[in-house]
Amino acid sequence: MFNRIRGMSRLLSSQLKSYPLRQASNLFEPDYLDALKPKHPVYPCVDFKVTGYDFAVLESFQRFLHRTADSLDLDVSECWAIPPKHMHITKLKTKSTTVEGQFDLKVYERNVQVYNLPAHFFPVYLRLVQAALPEGVTLNVVEHQPDHDEIRYVPDTELKELQNELEELGGARKLKKKKK
Structure with a gap:
């Protein structure tokens, strides 16, 4: 029996020596988690910003971006539209101040956010x-920033007007509870 215990201790000590010592940060993490890390570098979050003057063409191209990313098995986390920017353009005649034409243009913007984009798939x-x-469509590829989330929300102008009126009247009053 003592020989059997000695054999077991030798077996255990040989198994302990075959594994390298772990660092303190990985002490409680299993080894198979290291195998799940990507083999190639990965871009964490990339925004594909598409802008143009023609709404239908822009929507169609955004759909193309999304479908192409899906067909390449890329993770499309979000797609969103930003409210259009209105521009008023006045065209003047050459060497004069006479107005030749006036135009109202809208610049539309659509965004496709790709998450965990592998570096070898990006090019x-x-x-x-x-x-x-x-x-007529321009493409900008940028790394996602928190500021990009703020741009996409449309402010509620009616709510802001009511808040300004309330401030002008002296602000909100505090209600006191009546004791019974």
Whole structure:
């Protein structure tokens, strides 16, 4: 029996020596989690911003971006639209101040957010998108910033007007509870 215990202790000590010592930060994490890390570098979050003057073309191209990313098994986390920017353009005649024409333009913007974009797929996807880019549409590829989330929400002007009126009247009053 003593020989059996000695054999077991030798077996256990040989198994302990075969595993490298872990660092303190990985002490409670299993080894298989290291195998789940990507083999290639990954861009955490990339925004594809598409802007243009023609609403229908822009919507169609955003749909193309989304479908292409899905077909390449890329993670599209969100797609959103930003309210259009209105521009008033006045065209003047040459060497005069006479107005030749006035135009009201709207600049539309759509965004496609790709999450965990592998570095080896990025140039392929970018070349594919650039090859299909329609005329009058511009493409900007940027890393996602928290400021981009603030732009996409439309402010409630009616609510702001009511808050301003309330401030002008002296602010909100505090209600006191009656004792019974």
